[in-house]
Amino acid sequence: MRSHYCGDLRTEHIGQDITLSGWVHRRRDHGGVIFLDVRDREGITQVVFDPDREASFALADSVRNEYVIEIQGLVRARPAGTENPDMATGAIEVLGKELVILNKADTPPFQLDEHQQVGEDVRLRNRFIDLRRPEIQRKLRFRSKITHYIRNYLEENGFLDIETPILTRATPEGARDYLVPSRTHEGHFFALPQSPQLFKQLLMVSGFDRYYQIAKCFRDEDLRADRQPEFTQIDIETSFMDEEGIMGITEQMIRGLFLEQLNVDLGDFPRMPYSEAMQRYGSDKPDLRIPMELVDVADLVAEVDFKVFAAPATDPKGRVAALKVPGGAELTRKQIDDYTKFVSIYGAKGLAWIKVNALETGAEGLQSPIVKFLGETVALQIMERLGAQNGDLVFFGADKAKIVNEALGALRIKVGEDLKMHQCEWAPLWVVDFPMFEEDGNGGLTALHHPFTSPSCTPDELIAAPEGKLSRAYDMVLNGTELGGGSVRIHDQTMQRAVFKVLGISDEEAEEKFGFLLNALRYGAPPHGGLAFGLDRLVMLMTGSASIREVIAFPKTQSAACLLTDAPGEVSAAQLRELNIKLRKTP
Numbered sequence: 001m002r003s004h005y006c007g008d009l010r011t012e013h014i015g016q017d018i019t020l021s022g023w024v025h026r027r028r029d030h031g032g033v034i035f036l037d038v039r040d041r042e043g044i045t046q047v048v049f050d051p052d053r054e055a056s057f058a059l060a061d062s063v064r065n066e067y068v069i070e071i072q073g074l075v076r077a078r079p080a081g082t083e084n085p086d087m088a089t090g091a092i093e094v095l096g097k098e099l100v101i102l103n104k105a106d107t108p109p110f111q112l113d114e115h116q117q118v119g120e121d122v123r124l125r126n127r128f129i130d131l132r133r134p135e136i137q138r139k140l141r142f143r144s145k146i147t148h149y150i151r152n153y154l155e156e157n158g159f160l161d162i163e164t165p166i167l168t169r170a171t172p173e174g175a176r177d178y179l180v181p182s183r184t185h186e187g188h189f190f191a192l193p194q195s196p197q198l199f200k201q202l203l204m205v206s207g208f209d210r211y212y213q214i215a216k217c218f219r220d221e222d223l224r225a226d227r228q229p230e231f232t233q234i235d236i237e238t239s240f241m242d243e244e245g246i247m248g249i250t251e252q253m254i255r256g257l258f259l260e261q262l263n264v265d266l267g268d269f270p271r272m273p274y275s276e277a278m279q280r281y282g283s284d285k286p287d288l289r290i291p292m293e294l295v296d297v298a299d300l301v302a303e304v305d306f307k308v309f310a311a312p313a314t315d316p317k318g319r320v321a322a323l324k325v326p327g328g329a330e331l332t333r334k335q336i337d338d339y340t341k342f343v344s345i346y347g348a349k350g351l352a353w354i355k356v357n358a359l360e361t362g363a364e365g366l367q368s369p370i371v372k373f374l375g376e377t378v379a380l381q382i383m384e385r386l387g388a389q390n391g392d393l394v395f396f397g398a399d400k401a402k403i404v405n406e407a408l409g410a411l412r413i414k415v416g417e418d419l420k421m422h423q424c425e426w427a428p429l430w431v432v433d434f435p436m437f438e439e440d441g442n443g444g445l446t447a448l449h450h451p452f453t454s455p456s457c458t459p460d461e462l463i464a465a466p467e468g469k470l471s472r473a474y475d476m477v478l479n480g481t482e483l484g485g486g487s488v489r490i491h492d493q494t495m496q497r498a499v500f501k502v503l504g505i506s507d508e509e510a511e512e513k514f515g516f517l518l519n520a521l522r523y524g525a526p527p528h529g530g531l532a533f534g535l536d537r538l539v540m541l542m543t544g545s546a547s548i549r550e551v552i553a554f555p556k557t558q559s560a561a562c563l564l565t566d567a568p569g570e571v572s573a574a575q576l577r578e579l580n581i582k583l584r585k586t587p
């Protein structure tokens, strides 16, 4: 059929007879001449039909947008003055000789050029049309390049691509499982994997030494922000490598990828302990492109007669921190109110602020609703600690440390974006030395990564004082997004049992849930570790997309539904009976 892709034609093809197959992108009738913009996955070419070829002219006149056609014609230079420098094929056009309509198309629910005028739901419901848009085609093609590069890199470094089951048991990554009822085992359920974690560890016990998989993972989460219930990980595990080795080989992979695909040299990734990241940025995935930092001022306000600050300043779990926005004094009252609303999402009860108008006049020169409560001396001490200058604005967070970190951490990103404070395009780093556990909100502890992460102490030390113990986990962060994370794992039964003990997982429960892993640890488990990268997020960042939905061919909505196939759907009574499932009537 085709001799060339539409988008590939250039001046070097002038004079050639060619055949194109594709879709009618646009049809224009210009004073008796018909122009068809014909589109395929490589791009668009302009085809011209003159009336002197009556049959094909009449056909060209009859086609409509999105008809599928085949054209034979002659490549020629566009007449002088009609070249289009914005189009890759803009220097040539095709003089159409023969035209065949391979298939007609109903008027599409939206024109590709006008996709912005319809809601995302319309586009998702008609995703096969949305996917025709050159922008999405470019992104999915880029995604394919990325996976190709990664497979190559890993294969060259001795990693083996091994598939792990989709129908499996629960894997604890901290989200809810998607369950699949078993027909053959009445009352029993499979869980879809939240990650291949346990299987990749088993592969290490089996001696495969280096494993990878581009793996689908499933997490039934309340879909905050930009998450998908099913997503793709670049999943990696190695034996006989410590964290240095694992971070080294994967950092090299990501650097190579950026260099090859974007011509960007990310340089050596700095490392930052988790505690420092929280202290300075209020986040375990700091966006280092933004120069602002959180500064603690609890010691300065502990004694003031202002409960809002003094109470958290003296609470061991509290934090009082300031965020200096250079040049922020120009923000209007309305903007500050909007930021106050913004931080309330994170549980902040308000957003105190001080505008630095004229520091040389002392506290007089500070404009703020709170200076009178803080007292002039304290207010000036704070300004000094922050190195504040005229024209700056200082925001405050005072609450439980968790709320202050989340609120000021998010505010830092938002203000940084609004005021265009980014100092570079890419800022990667490794966050290391994570705590092993965090509070679960019910007086117990839960694993910060997952319970197979190795602590950096002995089992006895861990049991004696689990809080504050660090793990051998690491996250790769880029521009404030967690690209990937992993850890050196526990390869020793005693340690694994110690961790379960701290987590309040009884021997019976551990046996019931992960007996197969504990069992494997008894039979010669090598030291091992790995990590997983979120492929969707990586592609999103590299293509500059606003959402991961833009880089997934068939994404789900925020409420975890597929509008295209109308899934999840109801099932027949017969199917339910076969599965021995009876639905409870919703009241």
Ligand code: ASP
Pocket: 173, 194, 195, 196, 197, 236, 485, 486, 487, 530, 531, 532
């Ligand atoms: N299984 C982990 C996750 O999905 C990654 C890892 O530890 O390798 O987040």
